[in-house]
Amino acid sequence: MESIIDFLITNEILIYLLLFTILLGFEVISKVPSILHTPLMSGANAISGIVILGAIILIRNTSPDNYIVLTLASIALSVGSINVFGGFFVTNRMLSMFNKKNKK
Amino acid sequence: MDKLIFLFAAFFLVWGLRLQSSPESAARGNKYAALGMFLSIFGAIIMPFENSGFNNYLWIFLPLTASSIIGYGIAKKIKMTSMPQMVSIFNGLGGLSAVLLSFIELYKTSFLGGESSLAYQMTLVLSLFIGSIAFTGSMLAFAKLDGYKWSEKLTLPYQHIINIVLLVAILYFSYQYFEVNNDFNLIYLVLGISLLYGIFFVAPIGGADMPVVISLLNSFTGLTAALTGIIFDNKVMLLGGILVGAAGTILTILMCKAMNRSLLNVIVGGFSSSGKQTVKEDQGDVKEINDSDFAVQLFYSSKVIIIPGYGLAVAQAQKLCKEIQEILETNDVEVKYAIHPVAGRMPGHMNVLLAEADVDYSKLIELEQANEEFKSTDVAVIVGANDVVNPDAIDDSSSPLFGMPILKVWESKSTVVLKRSMSAGYAGVQNPLFFRDNNKMYFGDAKDSLQRLSTELKTL
Numbered sequence: 001m002e003s004i005i006d007f008l009i010t011n012e013i014l015i016y017l018l019l020f021t022i023l024l025g026f027e028v029i030s031k032v033p034s035i036l037h038t039p040l041m042s043g044a045n046a047i048s049g050i051v052i053l054g055a056i057i058l059i060r061n062t063s064p065d066n067y068i069v070l071t072l073a074s075i076a077l078s079v080g081s082i083n084v085f086g087g088f089f090v091t092n093r094m095l096s097m098f099n100k101k102n103k104k
Numbered sequence: 105m106d107k108l109i110f111l112f113a114a115f116f117l118v119w120g121l122r123l124q125s126s127p128e129s130a131a132r133g134n135k136y137a138a139l140g141m142f143l144s145i146f147g148a149i150i151m152p153f154e155n156s157g158f159n160n161y162l163w164i165f166l167p168l169t170a171s172s173i174i175g176y177g178i179a180k181k182i183k184m185t186s187m188p189q190m191v192s193i194f195n196g197l198g199g200l201s202a203v204l205l206s207f208i209e210l211y212k213t214s215f216l217g218g219e220s221s222l223a224y225q226m227t228l229v230l231s232l233f234i235g236s237i238a239f240t241g242s243m244l245a246f247a248k249l250d251g252y253k254w255s256e257k258l259t260l261p262y263q264h265i266i267n268i269v270l271l272v273a274i275l276y277f278s279y280q281y282f283e284v285n286n287d288f289n290l291i292y293l294v295l296g297i298s299l300l301y302g303i304f305f306v307a308p309i310g311g312a313d314m315p316v317v318i319s320l321l322n323s324f325t326g327l328t329a330a331l332t333g334i335i336f337d338n339k340v341m342l343l344g345g346i347l348v349g350a351a352g353t354i355l356t357i358l359m360c361k362a363m364n365r366s367l368l369n370v371i372v373g374g375f376s377s378s379g380k381q382t383v384k385e386d387q388g389d390v391k392e393i394n395d396s397d398f399a400v401q402l403f404y405s406s407k408v409i410i411i412p413g414y415g416l417a418v419a420q421a422q423k424l425c426k427e428i429q430e431i432l433e434t435n436d437v438e439v440k441y442a443i444h445p446v447a448g449r450m451p452g453h454m455n456v457l458l459a460e461a462d463v464d465y466s467k468l469i470e471l472e473q474a475n476e477e478f479k480s481t482d483v484a485v486i487v488g489a490n491d492v493v494n495p496d497a498i499d500d501s502s503s504p505l506f507g508m509p510i511l512k513v514w515e516s517k518s519t520v521v522l523k524r525s526m527s528a529g530y531a532g533v534q535n536p537l538f539f540r541d542n543n544k545m546y547f548g549d550a551k552d553s554l555q556r557l558s559t560e561l562k563t564l
Contacts, residue, residue: 018346021346024118024347026354029121029354032121033127036455037452039130039134041191041318041352041450042190042191047117047344047347047348048198048322048348049194050333050340050341053144053340054205054341055201057336058336061153063158064158069208072207072208076200076201078167079197079204081172081175082194083194083201087179088137089176089180091134092138094184094187094456095130096131097456097459099127
C-alpha cells in the first residue's frame with residue numbers, strides 16, 4: 001500500500017495529465033455527430049498508430065549490431081505506419097466526400 | 105526543441121479531433137491531426153538522447169517510406185463498403201506494433217539489463233496482453249466482416265470456461281514472471297495465450313454485433329498505445345492513446361445502447377443467449393406491390409423517407425438510391441434518409457456510403473428526429489433493413505429485440521419493404537411489420553429492385 005502511495009506522489013504530474021487527458025478525450029469525442037462516426041473511427045485508428053514513436057525511439061537507441069531488436073522494431077514501425085498513413089489518407093478521402101457539395 | 109515540437113503535436117491532435125464535430129470542418133480537422141502526427145514523428149526522429157543514441161536512420165526511413173506507399177495504396181483503392189474491414193486490419197496492425205514493442209522491451213530488460221522496476225514490467229506485460237487481443241481479435245473481425253465461411257459465429261463447447269481458464273493462465277504466468285523467476289519462456293507463454301485469447305474473444309460474436317466489436321477493439325488499441333506511451337515516457341503517445349481509447353469507448357457504449365444490450369451480452373455471444381423465440385403462428389398474408397404502383401405511389405407523395413440497412417450496402421445500391429431521390433425531387437417530393445445507429449457494419453457506416461453517392465448530409469436524419477418525422481411522411485421505404493424497424497421491440501416483451509430503440513416507420517401513412525425474401529433478420533425473428541395493413545413488400549435484391557423502380561419512375 002505504501003509503495004502505491006509513494007508511486008502516486010512521485011508521479012503526481014503524470015497522474016494529473018492522465019486524468020485531464022481522459023476527461024478531455026471524452027469531452028472532445030462526445031461532440032462528434034453520428035454521421036461522422038466512421039471517419040472518426042478511422043481517424044482515431046490512425047492516431048493509435050502513434051505507437052510508432054516508440055519504435056523510432058527504440059531503433060535510435062539500439063546498437064547497430066543488435067539485429068534481433070532492430071528487425072523486430074522496424075517490423076513494428078512498418079505495420080504501425082501502414083496504420084498511420086493508410087488511416088489518415090482514407091479518412092481524408094471519406095471526409096472530402098462529405099464536402100463535395102460545398103466545393104461545387 | 106523536441107519538447108516544443110511534441111507540445112505542438114499534442115495541440116494539433118486534440119484540435120484535429122475537436123474539428124470532427126461538424127461535417128464542414130471535419131476534413132480540416134483530419135489534416136490537423138495528420139500534421140500533429142507528422143510533427144510527433146519528426147520530434148521522435150530528432151529528439152536528442154542523454155547517451156547520444158545510435159540513430160540507425162536507415163532502419164527508420166526505409167520502413168516509413170515503404171509503409172507510407174503501402175498505406176496510401178490501400179487507402180486509395182479500398183471500396184467504401186469495405187471500410188469496416190479496412191479499419192479492422194489497420195486496427196490490428198496498430199495492436200501488432202504495440203505487441204512487438206512491449207515484447208522487445210521485455211526482451212531487453214530480461215537479456216540486456218536496463219530499467220526493470222516491477223511497475224515498469226507490469227505495464228509491459230499489460231500492454232503485451234491488450235495489444236495481442238487487439239491484434240488477433242481485429243484479424244478475426246476482418247475475416248468475419250469479409251465473409252469467410254469458417255468465421256461465422258464459432259462457439260466452442262464450454263467457451264466461457266475456456267476463456268476464463270485462459271485469463272487465469274495469463275495472470276498466473278505473469279505473476280510467476282514478476283515474483284518467482286524471471287524466466288523469459290514465461291513471456292512467450294503469456295504472449296501465446298494472449299494472442300489465442302484475442303481469437304476466442306471475438307469468435308462467438310455475430311455479424312450484426314460487429315459495430316460493437318470494432319469499437320471495442322479500437323479502444324483496446326488506444327489503451328495499449330497509451331501504455332506504450334508510459335513505457336517510453338512520451339506524453340504525446342500517452343495523449344494520442346487516450347484519445348483513441350476514449351473514442352473507442354464512447355462508440356462502444358453508443359452501439360450497445362442502440363442495440364439495447366449490455367456489453368457483456370454482446371461479448372458472451374449474441375442473441376442466441378436470450379433463449380429460443382417462440383415461432384408465431386401465421387400472421388396473415390403479406391401484400392406485394394408491383395413496379396408501376398410503387399413508382400406512382402412514390403412520385404405523387406409529398407414526403408418520402410428511405411431507411412437504408414446493411415442489405416443496401418451489400419448490394420452497393422446507394423448510387424441508385426440517390427438517382428431515385430433526384431427523380432422524386434424533380435416532382436417536389438421531399439426525400440430524406442433515416443439512419444439507425446447500427447445500420448451497416450460499423451458506427452456511421454451508412455452515412456459514408458450515402459455521402460459517397462453524393463447524398464447531401466443534411467438529408468440524413470438520426471433516429472429521434474426520424475421518429476418525429478414519420479408522422480408526416482407518406483411513404484417510408486425500407487431498403488435492406490429489418491430488425492431496426494421491427495415493432496416487436498416496442499410491443500412484445502418476449503421478443504429478443506424488446507427495448508431496442510427502433511425506427512417507428514409504421515407511423516407513416518404507408519410503408520414499403522424492399523427485401524430479398526421473407527427470411528428473418530439477424531436476430532432470427534420474424535417482423536410483424538411485413539403483415540401490417542399499410543405495408544407492402546417489394547421483393548428482390550436491393551440493387552435490382554431499385555433499378556426496376558428507377559426505370560419505372562423515368563417513364564412517369
